[in-house]
Amino acid sequence: MEQETKEQVIIPVDKAKIKHIWMVTLYLFLITAGEFAIAFTLDASPIKTVIFILMTIVKAYYIMSEFMHLGHETKGLKWSIVAPLVFVAWLIGALLIQGDAIYSAIYGV
Amino acid sequence: MAGSAVVVEEDNEKLWQGGTAPMKASYGKLMMWFFLLSDAFTFSSLLVAYGLIRYSHPAFEGDAENFVFSQEYWPIPDMVFNGFPLMHGVHWPLVFVGLMTFILIMSSVTMVLAVEAGQRNDRKAVEKWMLWTIVGGLTFLGCQAWEWTHFIVGTDGGGSLLDGSIFYGANLSMNQYGPPNFAALFFFITGFHGFHVFSGVVINFIIFYQTVVGKLEQRGHYEMVEKVGLYWHFVDLVWVFVFTFFYLI
Numbered sequence: 258m259e260q261e262t263k264e265q266v267i268i269p270v271d272k273a274k275i276k277h278i279w280m281v282t283l284y285l286f287l288i289t290a291g292e293f294a295i296a297f298t299l300d301a302s303p304i305k306t307v308i309f310i311l312m313t314i315v316k317a318y319y320i321m322s323e324f325m326h327l328g329h330e331t332k333g334l335k336w337s338i339v340a341p342l343v344f345v346a347w348l349i350g351a352l353l354i355q356g357d358a359i360y361s362a363i364y365g366v
Numbered sequence: 367m368a369g370s371a372v373v374v375e376e377d378n379e380k381l382w383q384g385g386t387a388p389m390k391a392s393y394g395k396l397m398m399w400f401f402l403l404s405d406a407f408t409f410s411s412l413l414v415a416y417g418l419i420r421y422s423h424p425a426f427e428g429d430a431e432n433f434v435f436s437q438e439y440w441p442i443p444d445m446v447f448n449g450f451p452l453m454h455g456v457h458w459p460l461v462f463v464g465l466m467t468f469i470l471i472m473s474s475v476t477m478v479l480a481v482e483a484g485q486r487n488d489r490k491a492v493e494k495w496m497l498w499t500i501v502g503g504l505t506f507l508g509c510q511a512w513e514w515t516h517f518i519v520g521t522d523g524g525g526s527l528l529d530g531s532i533f534y535g536a537n538l539s540m541n542q543y544g545p546p547n548f549a550a551l552f553f554f555i556t557g558f559h560g561f562h563v564f565s566g567v568v569i570n571f572i573i574f575y576q577t578v579v580g581k582l583e584q585r586g587h588y589e590m591v592e593k594v595g596l597y598w599h600f601v602d603l604v605w606v607f608v609f610t611f612f613y614l615i
Contacts, residue, residue, distance in 0.1 A: 265583055268486040278482070282475045289467055296444075296460055296614055301430075306615050313610040317603055324478050324599045334389040338399055345410040352414045356421025364424065 435525030441544035473502025474602040481595045484588025496574040503567040
C-alpha cells in the first residue's frame with residue numbers, strides 16, 4: 258500500500274501542449290523582431306514610443322497569460338493580480354507630469 | 367486505486383487546513399503571485415523614476431547622425447549601447463541587448479517545459495529543462511557583466527564634463543554619456559534586475575538539486591518547480607520592460 262502511493266507514473270507528453278508553448282515562443286520572437294525593425298526604420302516620435310509600449314504590453318500579456326499560466330487560473334486570482342496594477346498607471350501619470358513641471362521650473366519653458 | 371485517493375485527501379488538508387483551496391491555487395503559488403505583485407511595484411517605481419528624471423532633462427535636438435555625448439541633454443540609447451563583445455569600436459545599436467533578450471526568453475521557454483515535465487512526473491525531463499534554464503540564466507548574467515564593464519570603461523574618445531575635462535566611462539556620480547543620473551539609473555535598474563536574475567539562478571539550482579537527489583519525486587509532486595518557474599518568468603517579464611524603456615525609447 259505504502260509503496261503503491263509513492264510510485265510515480267510518468268504521464269506521456271501531450272504534443273498539442275508542447276506545440277502551443279512553441280507557438281507562444283514564436284509570437285514573442287516575432288514581436289521582438291518587429292521592435293527591432295521599427296527601431297531602425299522610424300524616426301523618434303511620440304507615435305514610435307506608443308507603438309513600442311503597445312508591443313511591450315502584448316509581450317507581457319503572453320508571458321503572464323501563457324508562461325505564468327495566469328490566463329488559465331480562476332477569475333478571482335486573475336483579477337487580484339491584474340487589478341492592483343492600476344496603481345502603476347496612476348504612478349506613471351503623476352510622475353511624468355511632475356517631471357514635466359521640474360523641466361519647466363529649471364529651463365523656464 | 368484506494369491508495370491514490372487517500373493521497374489526494376491528505377494533500378487538500380495540508381494545503382489550506384480547512385480542506386479547501388481558495389481560488390483553486392495552492393498556498394505557496396498564491397503567495398508567490400502576491401510577492402511578485404509587490405516586486406512588480408518596486409520595478410515600476412524604478413522605471414517610472416527613470417521616466418520622471420528623463421522628462422526633467424532636455425532631449426537631444428537634431429539628427430541622430432550628429433549626436434555627440436553631452437552633459438546638457440539626455441543621451442540617445444542607440445548611441446550609448448552599441449558595442450558587441452570582441453568587436454572593438456563598432457556601431458551596432460541594440461544588437462547585444464537583442465541577444466540578451468533572446469537568451470532570457472529562451473530560458474523562460476525551457477522553464478515552461480520543466481514545469482510541464484513536472485506536471486507529468488517526468489523526473490528526467492525536469493532535470494534536463496531545469497539545467498538548460500540555469501545555463502540560460504548564467505549566460506545572461508555573463509552578458510550583463512560584459513555590458514557593465516563596457517559601460518564603466520567607456521569609449522576611446524570619452525566625453526567632456528561640464529568643466530570641460532574629458533571623462534571616460536561611468537560611475538555613480540559622473541559619466542561620459544550624459545547627465546549624472548543617466549548612469550546612476552542604468553546601474554540601479556539593470557543592477558536590480560541582474561540581482562533578481564542571480565537569485566533566480568540560485569533558486570533554480572536548489573530546485574534542480576532537489577530534483578536530482580529525488581526529493582521532489584519522494585514528495586509526490588513537482589509544485590516547487592511551478593513556484594520557482596513563476597519567479598523566473600517574472601524576471602523575464604521585467605526584462606521585457608527594461609528593454610523597452612531603457613534601450614528602445
